Structure formats: structure tokens, C-alpha cells
Amino acid sequence: MKETFFQVIPVRECIQVLQGFPPTPALTVDLEEAAHMVLAEDVAASEDLPLTHRSCVDGYALKARDTFGATESNPGYLDLAFAIDIHKPPDSGLKSGQCAKIPTGGCLPEGADAVIMVEHTLEMGPNTVEVRKSLPPWENVMLRGEDAAKGQRVLSAGTRLNTVRIGLLAALGCSRVSVHRRVVAGVISTGDEVVEVSRPTRPGLVRDVNSHALAALAGLSGAKVRRYGLVRDELPLLTEKLALALTECDVVLMSGGSSVGSRDHTLEAIRRVCSGRVLVHGLAMSPGKPTIVAAARDKAVVGLPGQVTSAQVVMQVLMLPFVAHLGGAGDAFRVGWNRFPAILSRNIASCQGRTDFVRVSLEHRDSGLPLAVPVQGKSGLLKTLLKADGLVEIPENSAGLNAGQEVLVRPLR
């Protein structure tokens, strides 16, 4: 059964559909392998971090009240009781009037409540230290449990393990962590006018840009990419390849053949393999109208436009967050620091009822927000993407944006 028209739905509804797919299952991995994956469980501190009060500086541990009133011109004097080794907690405490030499990171001895930096002292022989500054209690001290108190939840399920968080898990002794398995994304390209990149071309043929660009983009999102290459636009071939890909992948990205032309067998192949569960066929989005989303049990099949620049825009806008969502990220579709403000350089018209994504290049200015300059040129040209730094969204309910208006730019990745 061939359809003549798309049943377009708004972008926000498509995002709701995509958010309905479950994340990959959890598995436990060594911390070495966990970087940039997403936590599947909350993590609580199993001990205080730091484990003891520690010095932030090289200097002398002391009782803060013993420094009260000390200045450059009116220094105080303390007895140097002992020196602290960086990797051993001190075995004796401090009495009033005493201090102990301490390196950065050293444990404070019992009785000490501050550390004076070596720059504000002078050793007056082997047993006396001149103190030239008054310190409030806990000056230059990292308190026991200040980074994390034992039992405290430090990271939540759904958090991506960036570098800083990996460091925190290391500090807490989490050598094994429960994360969502890496998403496996398959890429299939189709179209009778499309040929492999290594093949010679002739008028009427175009090379398989999508396999390469979509695989590169999917890789950026953290997915493991499986390439199924270029498949002829024939229903049995497409159905077979898609069924195979679904046994090996969490999401299959097909490009080409998602339009309503007579040679487009993608939709029918998806119908067969997904038992008819086509959730989206047509998006109120430009570019990106001929986008399909279907479900094969818990797995997703996405039909992307065959037009190469449209396919890349849909990937940037919807598929990168979708892969992050499948990988367990709690905030995959959230507008965050992945967008930055700019001032639009000229009017852009749009249609109400459709979300437009306009390519813009950015121009730094001496001060204030950068200028977002819409890229000119036919939208099918690759050079319109090559010139662009990002995309500006014109919302569904807007007939256009005005020059001078502030916009949020999504950087192209």
C-alpha cells in the first residue's frame, strides 16, 4: 500500500516518541572503560573524602588561636614539634604553642585547626618558627568529608561520566561501576542513483555520502557504529538487510527512500520488519520532512532523508540526542550548554506549523553576542553545511525571525 502524503507531526511529538524507547541495559565495567558512558545507578560515597583533614598548602599546621594578632611587624613564635610525612598520618598531636611542618596534602595532626603557608613564616633555628599572619580556624585545610561525606549520594543514575566525574569515582575507590551499555547504531544507505565512494561515477549517479557522514556523526554521539553499506532500492534486499541490522543494533539509521516516490521501498521494508509499528512518517520540520521512526520490539528504526544535507541536519538535531537517550543520558534532549546565544544578522521567513533549522555562520564581534549570519545557497549543496557553524531553530509557532533578534545556536558537530 503506497501513500501519497506524509502525515507530518510536530518535532516535539517526535521527541516524545523517541523518548519512549528504553535505554540500553546496565552492565558493570572497570572504571578504565567507563569514561563518557552513563551511570545506571546512583553512586554514594563509601567513605569520607578526604578521609582526614588535609593541608591545602606547604607550611605549618598549628592552632589558629596561637596566631591571633600576629602580623609582619609583630610576628608570633611557635615551637616546631615535628614534621609530617605526606603518606603517613602524624602519630602525635599538637599542644598550644606548637606547630608541625606539613606538605600539601598532608594529614593534620590531632589538635591542629589551620595551616600557615610557608611564605608567611620563617624558621628561626631548628625548633622555632616565626609566624607573620593571623589565621582563622580551618584556613588552608580541606576538611574531612568536605568533597563527599560517607553515605552521601555523589552522582545520580543518568549522569554522563565526564572527566571530572571519573576523577571523583577514582577518588572514592569505585573501581567498578554500573553503566548503560554503549549504544550500537547501524547505518544503511539506499537509493538506485547512489554508488559506493570508491566506484567511478557518471552523470545521474551520486556517491554514498550518507553512509560515511551518518557513521561519523553516530560515532560522535558515543555509539559503536556498524556499517551495512549501500543496499539497492529493492524491497527484498532492504528487508533482509534491515532484519539483520536489527539483530545486531539498538537503532538502525537508514537513509534514502523515505520519501513517497515510486522507488522508495524503505517504508515498506520498515513496515514488514517492524510489524507495522511506524510511529512517525513525516515531520513538520525543514529540512527533514521525510523522516520515519518505527519500533521493532524495543529497538528503533529511523528512516532519514536521502538528501545528504537534510539527513545530516536531522542527525544533528534529533539523532545525536536520541543516541544519548538510548545510552541512558537523563537529559539528552534538554536545551543546555550545547547552545549559545547570538544575534541574528537578517530576517528569516518561515512557515507557521513547521520547525525550521537554518544554517548560520558565526561572526565574533569585539563585544556582546556574536552575529549569526544565515548561510546563503541552495539547501542541497554540501557547501551550505561546510560554511555553517551551527543551526538556528525557528519554532513551529513562528512565521519567521527578525534581524537583531537574539537566537540560540546549536553548534554543528
Add this chain to the structure above:
Amino acid sequence: MKETFFQVIPVRECIQVLQGFPPTPALTVDLEEAAHMVLAEDVAASEDLPLTHRSCVDGYALKARDTFGATESNPGYLDLAFAIDIHKPPDSGLKSGQCAKIPTGGCLPEGADAVIMVEHTLEMGPNTVEVRKSLPPWENVMLRGEDAAKGQRVLSAGTRLNTVRIGLLAALGCSRVSVHRRVVAGVISTGDEVVEVSRPTRPGLVRDVNSHALAALAGLSGAKVRRYGLVRDELPLLTEKLALALTECDVVLMSGGSSVGSRDHTLEAIRRVCSGRVLVHGLAMSPGKPTIVAAARDKAVVGLPGQVTSAQVVMQVLMLPFVAHLGGAGDAFRVGWNRFPAILSRNIASCQGRTDFVRVSLEHRDSGLPLAVPVQGKSGLLKTLLKADGLVEIPENSAGLNAGQEVLVRPLR
């Protein structure tokens, strides 16, 4: 020979030193493997892209002058001569008064110079098309060579192959490309107070945060990371491990032991292995003062601060661009779209003669630039990095920045 003081140099001089290291050699790889690597040679188009004039839309190819004067209320009529197959160039041309049905991407027939969208036409029986719009020449046509003309340089050596550029190379049939080999970065951690993450801890010991955080960060920069684990702070052990790492890596990142304390053997190990070629020992940078850069022939050895947050800041600010530079990126240290403007929420004091990198969290506002709020807390605490979205640089020649001032924020990666 032990030194008492660092010989600090400005950050910009350190960058010059780092830029003096040569990039990795070029090698030829399949396009599938080239994503996010850096071109080692310019790439010129070996043919026109597109190869022929192609239609941007579904519609009818025609001679623009045959539509002149046509409107909704005063349409014109053309003879439908033939239909064009998407993957075959038309074998006949158009005469005056004729049109040919054409799909998006189809090759224009000889004699045609525009395409009218199907929405502006009506088929009046099998041989006549009503045309309801006047078109200027080349309307809805991607011109032969418009994306790239044969012989034209399309990408330069030193360019990172992002998704869009991979797509361009695919379109041009570049199935093999000359790129710089991926950088191999070794990570060594040291310090007698440091223990493996999987080991129990006790007061006086801290876990090996740096091995994990630095490996995760180096991986982000595109490097292949080799972990050499935790080495005791003993000169023969450090020397041996560093010598091994240098046989396997382009750059070795050592953390800990780069200070001037008595147990710091890193510098001496580097001196031995690098035949004394220590290029930087101390940076006028906070945090990051105890940073070492040395050369072992063409390879780099970097001693990072042992303090875990300092080590991560130096990695973010200097080592990510350095690894990109080693990987061939022409603009690795350039200030670009990796920084975004914000307004500082409060004054920050600094010292002239030193470049400070201040952790800030960002607050979106309803309009205008976001607010950069300096993160409070002792700089050694991991939570100061966990709370931060980015770093603000206070330049060497500045005594501080003022509340309300515009700053550029580098996002933490």
C-alpha cells in the same frame, strides 16, 4: 642536582614551546577510518560536484523563458516531452515549449535551464503541463560544479575531518585519504601517598585520581591512550617506566612529583631520559605552576601537577590543544568557537605576571549573555570542578576582572 625554585615562564611561551613539537607522520587510511582525524595534504576536487546540473525539487525541467509572464491567473502551457529517471541522464534535450518531468536530484536535460516545482503546475492530460509561475533562469537547479569545481582545492592540510567534511570527501570519491596518525598518549601517575583505585585506603593515602582523569581527558582529544599505571616515587622505577613509555607514545603525561619537594623524582627521571632537554619547568599559571615540558628527540614528556584539580585544569587548558596539535590540527591553540561569551558575576582578583584560570558555573538568563559565577571553595576540592561548567582566563597583565565585565568561557570537557 635539586632545585629550590621554579623558573616560571608565561603561558604564551609554554604554548610556543608546545607548538615546536612536530605532528605525527602522515598515513593513508580508508575514509571509514578518517573521521575526526586531521588531513595531512590538501584535497582538490577530481571532478565537478555535482557532475551535472541537477534538480533541487520534484517538478518539471524547462526553459525559463517559456515561463515568463505565467501566473496563477494567467498560466502557460508546455508539452510534456518525457520523464527523467533519477539514476540516468536524459538522452534527449528540450526544445522551446517543451518540459520534462524530473525528480529531486535528477539531471537536467540539454536545453533546460530551470525546474518548476510540482506545486506550481498541473498535468492537463498525458502531454500537457500547466505552468503557474514565472521562473528566472537556473531556478531550483544545482549547477554543475557548484559545490566544487574540478581541480579546486576543497580542504586544506591541517583541517580536522568533521562529519560535514567526511561527507564532502565521500561525495568527491576520496575513498582513501592522507591523514596524520592518531596521537598515542601515555599516562603515568606517581606519588608515595597515592594508591590504586581498587585498593583500600587509610589516612595519609589518596587514590590514583590522575591516571583515570587524565586518560579520560586524553581520550577526548582524540588520542589513543596507553596507561602505565601508578609508579612509586623512586628514581630508577620512574626512569625505567618513562623510557618504556617513550618507545610506545608520542607524548607522555606524568602526574605528581613535578614540584620541588624532596621526594619529587619526576624531574630527575625526565632529565635522564630526555638528556637534559627540559624546556619548561614552572608556569606563570594558577593552577598549574609545577608543570614540566621536556623533549626526548621529537617526543614530548609533560610533568603535570600531582594535585588532582590542578592537573585537570592544565590538561584542559594546554594538553587538549597540544594533543590536537600533535595530531596535525593547524589551529589547535586558536581561540575559536570553543569559547563563549558571558558576563562575570563578581570581581576576581589575580596577580599580575600570572595567568589565572578560574572555575565558573554558568547561569542562563532570559536574554543577553549568560552569567559566569566563580565557583567558591578550596581549589584542591574535586567539587569545585564538579560544580564548574567552564574556565575563565585572567590574563597575565591583569590584576583582576570586574563584576559585569564580559569574559570568554572555555567549557570544561
